[in-house]
Amino acid sequence: MTEAAALVPYDEAVSRYEPVIGLETHVELGTRTKMFCGSPAAFGAEPNASVCPVCLGLPGSLPVINKTAIEYTIRIGLALNCSIASWCRFARKNYFYPDMPKDFQISQYDEPLCTDGWLDVMVGESQVRIGIERVHLEEDTGKSLHVGGATGRIHGADYSLVDYNRAGIPLVEVVTKPVPGTGALAPVVARAYVTELRDLLRALDVSDVRMEEGSLRCDVNTSLAPRGSGAWGTRTETKNVNSLRSVERAVRFEIERQAAVLDGGGRVIQETRHFQEDSGTTTPGRSKEEAQDYRYFPEPDLVPVAPSREWVEQLRAALPELPAARRARLQGEWGLSDRDMAALRNAGALDLVAATVSAGAQPAEARNWWLGELSRRANESGIELAALPVTPAQVARVSALVASGELNDKLARLVLDGVLAGEGSPDEIVAARGLAVVSDDAELLAVVDKVIAADPAIADKIRAGKTAAAGALVGAVMKETGGRADAARARELIIERLTPAGS
Ligand SMILES: [Zn+2]
Numbered sequence: 001m002t003e004a005a006a007l008v009p010y011d012e013a014v015s016r017y018e019p020v021i022g023l024e025t026h027v028e029l030g031t032r033t034k035m036f037c038g039s040p041a042a043f044g045a046e047p048n049a050s051v052c053p054v055c056l057g058l059p060g061s062l063p064v065i066n067k068t069a070i071e072y073t074i075r076i077g078l079a080l081n082c083s084i085a086s087w088c089r090f091a092r093k094n095y096f097y098p099d100m101p102k103d104f105q106i107s108q109y110d111e112p113l114c115t116d117g118w119l120d121v122m123v124g125e126s127q128v129r130i131g132i133e134r135v136h137l138e139e140d141t142g143k144s145l146h147v148g149g150a151t152g153r154i155h156g157a158d159y160s161l162v163d164y165n166r167a168g169i170p171l172v173e174v175v176t177k178p179v180p181g182t183g184a185l186a187p188v189v190a191r192a193y194v195t196e197l198r199d200l201l202r203a204l205d206v207s208d209v210r211m212e213e214g215s216l217r218c219d220v221n222t223s224l225a226p227r228g229s230g231a232w233g234t235r236t237e238t239k240n241v242n243s244l245r246s247v248e249r250a251v252r253f254e255i256e257r258q259a260a261v262l263d264g265g266g267r268v269i270q271e272t273r274h275f276q277e278d279s280g281t282t283t284p285g286r287s288k289e290e291a292q293d294y295r296y297f298p299e300p301d302l303v304p305v306a307p308s309r310e311w312v313e314q315l316r317a318a319l320p321e322l323p324a325a326r327r328a329r330l331q332g333e334w335g336l337s338d339r340d341m342a343a344l345r346n347a348g349a350l351d352l353v354a355a356t357v358s359a360g361a362q363p364a365e366a367r368n369w370w371l372g373e374l375s376r377r378a379n380e381s382g383i384e385l386a387a388l389p390v391t392p393a394q395v396a397r398v399s400a401l402v403a404s405g406e407l408n409d410k411l412a413r414l415v416l417d418g419v420l421a422g423e424g425s426p427d428e429i430v431a432a433r434g435l436a437v438v439s440d441d442a443e444l445l446a447v448v449d450k451v452i453a454a455d456p457a458i459a460d461k462i463r464a465g466k467t468a469a470a471g472a473l474v475g476a477v478m479k480e481t482g483g484r485a486d487a488a489r490a491r492e493l494i495i496e497r498l499t500p501a502g503s
Contacts, residue, residue, distance in 0.1 A: 006257075006260040006261075006264070007253075007256040007257055007259075007260050008256055008259035008260045008263060009256070010184075010252060010255065010256055011184070012259075013224075013255050013256050013259035014183055014184040014186075014255060015227070016226065016227055016259070017224040017225065017226060017227055017233075017255070017258075017259050017262065018180070018181075018183065018224070018225055018226070018227045018228075018229075019182070019183070019186040019222060019223070019224055019251070019255050020178050020179065020180045020222075020223045020224075020225070020232055020233070020235070021178075021179050021182065021186050021189065021190050021220070021221060021222055021251055022175075022176050022177070022178045022179060022220075022221035022235070023174075023175075023176045023190060023193060023194065023218060023219070023220055023221065023247075024173060024174070024175050024176075024218070024219040024221070024237075025173070025174045025175075025194065025197055025216065025217070025218050025219075026140075026171050026172070026173050026216070026217045026218075026219075027076075027171065027172045027173075027174065027201055027206075027207045027209065027215065027216050028041075028140060028169050028170070028171055028207060028214070028215040028216075029041075029068075029069055029072050029073075029169075029170040029171070029172060029206055029207055030072075030205075030206060030207045030208055030215075031066055031068045031069050031072065031170055032068070033066060034050075034054075034055055034066065034139070034168035034169055034170065035063075035065075035066050035069055035106070035137070035138075035139040035140075035168050035169065035170040035171075036054055036055070036063030036064060036065065036066065036106065036139060036168060036302075037052050037054035037055050037061075037063065037064070037168060038052065039051055039052045039054075039055050039168065041169045041170070043213060043215070045165055047161070047163040047165065048163055048164055048165065049165065050165040051164045051165065051167070054168070055101070055139075055164060055167050055168030056101050056164055056167070057101035057102030057103070062301050063106065063299075063301055063302060065090075065302060065303075065305065066170060069137060069170035070113070070137070070305060070307065071315065072170075072172070072204075072206040072207075073113050073114065073135060073136075073137045073172050074113065074114065074307060074312060074315050075204050075206060075315055075319065076114070076135055076172060076174070076200075076201065076204060076206060077113060077114025077117065077135045078114075078312070078315060078316050078319060079200055079203075079204055079319060079322055080114070080117040080118070080119055080132045080135060080174070080200070081117040081118050081119075081132070082114035082115055082116060082117030082132060082134075082135055083114065083115050083116055083117070084113065084114055084307060084312050085111065085112070085113055085114070085115070085305075085307075086306060086307070086309070087304055087305070087306045088108065088111035088112065088113055088304065088305050088306075089108075089111050089298045089299065089302070089304045089305070090106050090107065090108055090137075090298070090299040090302050090305075091106075091107055091108055091109035091110075091111070091296045091297060091298055091299055092104045092105075092106060092107075092295075092296065092297055092298075092299050093105045093106075093107045093109070093138075093294045093296055094294055094295045094296075095293075095294055097141065098144060098160070098162055099141045099142035099143055099144045099162050099163075099164075099167070100141045100142065100167070101142065101164060101167055105138060105139060105141065106138060106139050106299050106302070107136065107137075107138035107139070108136035108137060108138060109296040110296075112134040112135065112136035113135065113136055113137055113305065114132075114134065114135035114136070115133070115134050115135075116131075116132070116133070116134075117131075117132035117135070118130060118131050118132055119132060119193065119196060119197060119200070120196075120324060121189070121192040121193050121195075121196040122192065122196075122342065122345065123185060123188055123189055123192050124342055125338045125339060125342050128179075128182065128189055128192070130176050130177075130179055130189075130193050131176060131177030131179070132174065132175070132176055132177065133175045133176060133177045134173075134174075134175050135172060135173070135174050135175075136172070136173055136175075137170060137171070137172055137173075138170075138171050138172075138173060139167070139168045139169065139170065139171060140166050140167065140168065140169040140170075140171040141166065141167055142162055142163055142164040142165070142166055142167035143162070143163045143165075143166050144160050144161070144162050144163075145160065145161045145162075145163065146159075146160045147159055147160065147161060172206075172207075174197060176193070178221075178232070179193075180232075186222075186251055186255065187247075187248040187249070187251040187252040187255070188248060190220060190247050190248060190251045191244050191245070191247045191248040194216075194218055194244055194247050195244055196323065196324075198211075198216060198244075199323040200322060200323055201216070203320055203321070203322055203323055203326070204319070204320065205320070211242050211243050211244070212242065212243070214240075214242065217240050217241070217242060218240070218241045218242070218247055219237050219238065219239050219240065219241070219272075220237070220238045220241055220247055220250050220251055220254075220275075221235045221236070221237050221238075222235060222236055222238070222250075222251050222254035222255065222258065223235035223236070223258070223268070224255060224258045224259060224262060224268070226262075233258070233262075233268060234267070234268040234269070234270050235268075235270065236254055236258070236268065236269075236270070236271055236272070236273050236282075237271070237272045237273065238250045238254060238272075238273045238274070238275050238282050239272050239273070239274060239275075239285060240274075240275075241275050243277075246275055246277060249275075249280045250275045250282060253275075253280060253281055253282055254273075254282060257281075257282070269284075269287065270287065271284055271285060271286065271287045272285035272286055272287075273285055327341065327345075327350070330350070330354060333363070334353075334357075334363040334364075334367070335363070336367075340367075343371065344367065344371065347370070347371055347375055347385060348384055348385045348386060349367075349370040349371060349375070349385055351386075352370050352385060352386060352392055352395075353366045353367050353370050353392075355392035355393075356369070356370065356392040356393075356395045356396050356399070357396075358392070359392050359393040359395075359396035359397075360396045360400060361395065361396040361399040361400070362399070362403070365399045365402075365403070366392075366395065366396070366399065369395050369398070369399060370385065370395070373413060373416065374388060374390065374395070374416075377416075377420065388420065389419075389420055389422060390416065390419050390420055394419050394425065394426055397425070397426045397427070398412050398415055398416060398419075398426050401415070401426060401430070405437060405439065405486065406430070406436055406437055407430070407435065407436070407437060408437055408483070408486070408487070410483045411435045411436075411437060411483060411484060414433065414435055414483075415429050415430060415433075415435055418432075418433060434484075435484065436484065437484055437485070437486050438481055438484045438485050438486065439485075439486040439489055441489070441493065444477070444485060444486070444489060444490055444493055445493055445497075447477050447480050447481060447485070447490075448473075448477060448490060448493045448494050448497060449497070450480065451473050451476040451477055451480060451494075452473065452494070452497060452498065454476070455472070455473065455476065458472050458473060459473075459498055462494070462495065462498040462499065463498050463499065465499075467495055467499070470491055470494050470495055471491075473494050474487055474490050474491050474494065477490040477494075478490070
């Protein structure tokens with residue numbers, strides 16, 4: 001089936017329709033073992049090597065709850081300002097799928113562990129509060145691999161393989177409340193939310209939150225209603241979006257597509273859709289099941305989960321500094337305005353600057369390097385700032401060499417060239433390329449005498465008191481030394497040489 005990709009231009013779509021977004025984020029927890037058995041949960045083992053009778057769903061096997069997974073989920077709930085259930089149960093979600101060995105998934109249904117919280121996210125310089133509906137715990141499914149087709153999808157494949165290593169890995173699902181009222185910013189808000197959630201999970205150290213490896217996956221719900229109607233439209237759910245940029249693009253595309261459907265007098269179908277990375281479009285998946293299709297019932301093989309209030313309060317007291325609090329602290333320590341701080345975050349430079357300051361650089365210097373020279377080079381190479389092959393410690397060292405006068409700005413940039421080219425540490429490159437500033441008077445004087453002799457006309461002007469003319473000779477000294485001279489000292493020496501009676 002092909003679908004006419006009729007679209008309404010984005011600005012026009014959001015001028016006439018009001019989007020409502022919602023996000024369901026799945027996070028694989030970084031526990032040592034799986035959710036209900038002792039099989040290792042690490043990524044990257046040989047296919048079907050990290051399995052046992054429980055996670056293969058063999059008859060007679062019984063699950064046991066992983067306490068660390070419960071602890072991690074409660075910590076996530078607390079960090080998201082949720083209420084923690086004092087008693088709740090797991091439920092069976094019944095559906096047939098080849099990569100789910102038991103033919104049901106142990107999940108949570110009407111008794112989630114954490115409910116009703118929020119997460120504040122920054123969009124530019126303003127704050128948007130995203131309501132959190134629930135945080136619940138379930139087990140991940142295995143993975144199918146379709147072999148022989150052109151697209152890697154099941155259609156056209158010769159055969160399929162199933163890897164159950166992922167089956168049973170603890171998976172937390174964080175579900176937002178519907179987010180209305182963001183208008184044209186809806187795609188940016190969606191991205192900002194996933195970014196903030198990822199940073200929060202990283203700070204909690206409960207997951208490696210690698211979107212590329214699928215340890216953080218996002219389903220993005222989008223609906224449209226005519227602006228001012230007060231009604232909510234039918235939503236679509238774009239599944240398994242696996243990068244921050246794609247989250248933004250998926251919402252944007254759905255707004256353009258749904259606006260065209262509604263403009264044409266049509267009806268948006270409630271369905272799951274797939275995001276296509278290459279084209280930035282979404283394509284239809286299956287029509288969305290209702291909860292009743294899953295025939296949920298309480299999991300009879302597991303005892304209820306009843307975390308004591310004492311334990312929950314201990315976990316609350318032991319939460320680490322969370323990203324929003326850390327940002328506020330750093331902003332104060334570095335003396336930055338809201339705008340400067342937003343620029344730092346947007347450039348993906350916050351952690352890099354923090355690490356550079358920790359390595360000894362002044363905050364202003366660290367910020368200048370990362371937002372200036374290094375951002376420019378990342379842009380030129382088309383990569384993220386954090387992917388540049390230079391460490392915060394190396395940037396701090398270059399900054400220190402400038403502060404001590406051993407490098408000037410121009411030489412510092414040449415040293416960075418060397419670091420980025422993999423030639424070694426800043427000190428090794430200074431030595432190997434001979435880049436240190438020449439501030440030794442004897443060495444400088446030899447050059448000063450040479451340039452004076454080469455330009456007697458200017459020398460005469462300076463002798464006559466026109467010291468402003470010294471600039472030309474300083475330029476000549478810089479040229480002669482390949483930019484390595486200390487320009488201020490060179491100027492002093494030129495004037496001393498030519499006005500012996502003077503100052
Ligand atoms: Zn197992």
